[in-house]
Amino acid sequence: MTETQTPARVAVVGGGRMGAGIAQVFATLGSRVVIAEAADQTAAVERVARGLRQAQARGKLGEVEPADILARVSTVAAPIELPADLDLVIEAVPENPALKIDVLAAVDKIVRPEAVIASNTSSLSISELGAALQDPSRFIGMHFFNPVPASVLVEIVRTTATADSVVERVRAWVAALGKAEILVNDSPGFATSRLGVGLGLEAIRMLEEGVADAEAIDRAMELGYRHPMGPLRSTDLVGLDVRLAIAEHLAATLGPRFEPPRLLREKVERGELGRKTGQGFFTWDQVPAEGRS
Known part of the structure; x- marks a missing residue:
């Protein structure tokens, strides 16, 4: 090279x-x-x-x-x-x-x-x-x-x-x-975070409203739209605290359509941050060492 x-x-x-x-x-x-x-x-x-x-x-x-x-x-x-x-x-x-x-x-x-x-x-x-x-x-x-x-x-x-x-x-x-x-x-959320957070927040709202359980919502996107990972499992991987911070930033810069759902705020307050803590929208058996502290 x-x-x-x-x-x-x-x-x-x-x-x-x-x-x-x-x-x-x-x-x-x-x-x-x-x-x-x-x-x-x-x-x-x-x-x-x-x-x-x-x-x-x-x-x-x-x-x-x-x-x-x-x-x-x-x-x-x-x-x-x-x-x-x-x-x-x-x-x-x-x-x-x-x-x-x-x-x-x-x-x-x-x-x-x-x-x-x-x-x-x-x-x-x-x-x-x-x-x-x-x-x-x-x-x-x-x-x-x-x-x-x-x-x-x-x-x-x-x-x-x-x-x-x-x-x-x-x-x-x-x-x-x-x-x-x-x-x-340069634009708030660029392309990927803006799209990913928008989908993730709507999935959380659907879960909050009882439209379906987390597994069904994710499978809808995985099987229906060929997404390799559903929006709720993806949120767990990114970290609920990280997603919340991005959503708050986008809501402040782009408007209320990015306002974080109550369920997301509650989970972050409880310390349910996703894979790195072992619990988010799903339960994770293998918690990375850097997520245990």
């Missing part, structure tokens, strides 16, 4: 499930990856290691050993400790605008001017986040999906300030990862 297709050095800020997945796919591609994780760097690396073992079990690594890929991954405790000579930095911290802006401002002061800076946000305004940078032309949205290694799509979100050259570099990197991309203009 050419240097353009493969970023030599990548940083991911945030070592949770999404951040670790992003780190895994770039390390597998051949990039050297540094994860900035303040809470638990060991846990972040273990998430990558676990993902690589799972990929090997599915025959996705060929003859390459997980340990050889993991050797390309390192960690630091904060964005201020990142090296300057990065090609790409992806912010993957929780969906808190103030937190993301702080992270992006810190990254902007450290990395070289040629580096692309991206956010993995699923709904927040890329334009507003990009205002934290001295040069917003190098900023773009790279919305990966969970689980990152298995998901095909990356939603690329450009603003009116994003340079065409940055868009083309990111499209080439996404293609090198073996993923498909859609290019959208």
Whole structure:
């Protein structure tokens, strides 16, 4: 692969499930990856290691050993400790605008001017986040999906300030990862969250109104419309708290059609957040280790 297709050095800020997945796919591609994780760097690396073992079990690594890929991954405790000579930095911290802006401002002061800076946000305004940078032309949205290694799509979100050259570099990197991309203009919820949340909220309202049980609602979409996963199980996978936060943001920016149903708020209040807690609209037997805390 050419240097353009493969970023030599990548940083991911945030070592949770999404951040670790992003780190895994770039390390597998051949990039050297540094994860900035303040809470638990060991846990972040273990998430990558676990993902690589799972990929090997599915025959996705060929003859390459997980340990050889993991050797390309390192960690630091904060964005201020990142090296300057990065090609790409992806912010993957929780969906808190103030937190993301702080992270992006810190990254902007450290990395070289040629580096692309991206956010993995699923709904927040890329334009507003990009205002934290001295040069917003190098900023773009790279919305990966969970689980990152298995998901095909990356939603690329450009603003009116994003340079065409940055868009083309990111499209080439996404293609090198073996993923498909859609290019959208910055708008609340972009394309995927807006559509996914709209369907998910209506499914929750149907459950709340007693139209059918959760299994039947999901099977309606899986069998009737060939969706690989129903909207309620998908909400469990994303996290009810995450979906609630996105719905509140969309309701504030796009209007009351995205107002979260009472049932969703009640479940979040009870701590029924989906797969990561073992209970959402469905009961999950296998709770990921990162969801137990």
